Amino acid sequence: MFPGFYEEIHEEFREVVREFVAREVTPHYKQWDAAHLMDRAVWEAAAENGLLGLAVDEDHGGMGLTDYRFRMILDEELARADALGLALALHLHDDWVLPALRRFGTAEQQQTWLPRFLDSSFIASVAFTEPGAGSDLRGVRTKAVRQDDGSWLLTGQKTFIGNAVSGDGALVLARTDGSDVKRRGGAESFSLFLVEKEDNPGYQVGSQLEKMGLKASDTAELFFSEARVPAENLIGGEGRGLEIAKEILPQGRLAVAAGAAAVAEAALGQTVDYVRQRTAFDQPVAEFQNTRFQLAELQIELEAVQRYLAATVEAFDAGQLDVVGASKAKLFIGERAKSMLDTCLQLHGGYGYILEYPVAQAYLAVRLMTIFGGTSEILRETIGTDLLRD
Structure with a gap:
């Protein structure tokens, strides 16, 4: 920064x-x-x-x-x-x-x-996304049914779950209105549960998903087959799942924006070092005017990203960051970081395409930043809808 x-x-x-x-x-x-x-x-x-x-x-x-x-x-x-x-x-x-x-x-x-x-005795996953419900959480079909003793039986499937294999449990969004799970639910239809994996035979982890990048972070599907959840593991009260998910969304999206900015900053520093050392036509790549022009543009983009991020962090720390503000930050910073990494990789030439080079790993990692936590398309919809609201 x-x-x-x-x-x-x-x-x-x-x-x-x-x-x-x-x-x-x-x-x-x-x-x-x-x-x-x-x-x-x-x-x-x-x-x-x-x-x-x-x-x-x-x-x-x-x-x-x-x-x-x-x-x-x-x-x-x-x-x-x-x-x-x-x-x-x-x-x-x-x-x-x-x-x-x-x-x-x-x-x-x-x-x-x-x-x-x-x-570290409980490493957590976020289990909102399903095969048929990503950014549209009202399409969630996983259901939880209350039992006579107050506990819940959880049944359903989640996908793209980070920490699924290595973690100890998940924050699960499930339908608790008892309705037909084929229809979309209202805001009051969903609740959040902190579900433990240990000693819970109905909590099953699927095979790891093969990702483009960030491979050290395990990702898998989760399957719940009448997994028992104690009554005391209901978070925030019945019917408040979507409300709570919306309330925690600003920090989640800020986290993605901050991560994207950090990746972009590190990649630019690595690129500057690389073009100083790499030679072509008997001179360092850094001495070509095109290289200097591209580095100049990257530096300006980075500073714009960092200033935007700083303002967003200030709003968050003051308790003033809402979903729209966080969406703006994630959209702007995530898309700029993606563009910056593309240029950084290009400046590495063929070596940029080799996975042992940090810029290749960063390129794959930053690609997720425009998807995870809300796709750029969903963010544009959120921002545009707010702009046109009376």
Whole structure:
């Protein structure tokens, strides 16, 4: 980010993150990428270094770091280390599931779950998307049926679920209105459950999905066949699932925007280094006017992205970021980052197409940023509808 954005306390935190990445991530990341799975030990090490659940308050054992700049430092250092799969896995845990629990969980739920988000004993997934319901959550068909003892039986299928294999459970959106699951439901038709995998035979993880990039972050389908969910695992009350999903959406979309900006910044730095070292026609590639012109455009784009992100973070930290504002940030930053990575790869020439080069991995990773958390088309619809509202 640009000078002045971070304060001294953030840079002190950065040193902790940088040491953690150098010691616990960099030596192992290629192995995790090849295996399509990260060792549980990295989550445990992150917990030991205070890097999980940053926003959890002191009453529940956390540090209460709600200033989003701390989360951004994690993204930046992982992007510089080409460990983008871990960055995504942390986002799912901290930027999607944790906010639902912090904001809508009961005192008893927070007392039970928040310490587990800190100590790595519960790694979370977000299970909203289904084969027939992506951005349109009212099309969700997974259903939960209340039993006489107050518990729920969960039945359905979810897809594109990050941390599905390595995680311990998921925040699941399910229909609880008892209606025919073939029709779209109203806002009150859905509820959110924190569902544990352990000792729950109805909770089944499908085979890993083969992705273009971010392979160290495991992704799979989830199948629920009358998976039992205790009554106390209902988050926010019955019928509030879509309302809560909308409330946590700004942080989720901010997280994607921040991740895209971090990837773009790291890729530009790597590209500058590359064109200085690479020669063509007996001179460094950096000495060609076309190279300098493209780098100039990339730098301007990066600064525009960072300034937009800074304003969005300021709004979030002040409690003023809504879905439309977060959608604007994700759309602008995600699309700019995608374009920037295309240019960075081109400046690497043939080497940019080789997967062992960081720019190729970044190119594949940033492509997800215009899909995950709401496609660019859905974001444009959200922004346009708001603009035309009376």
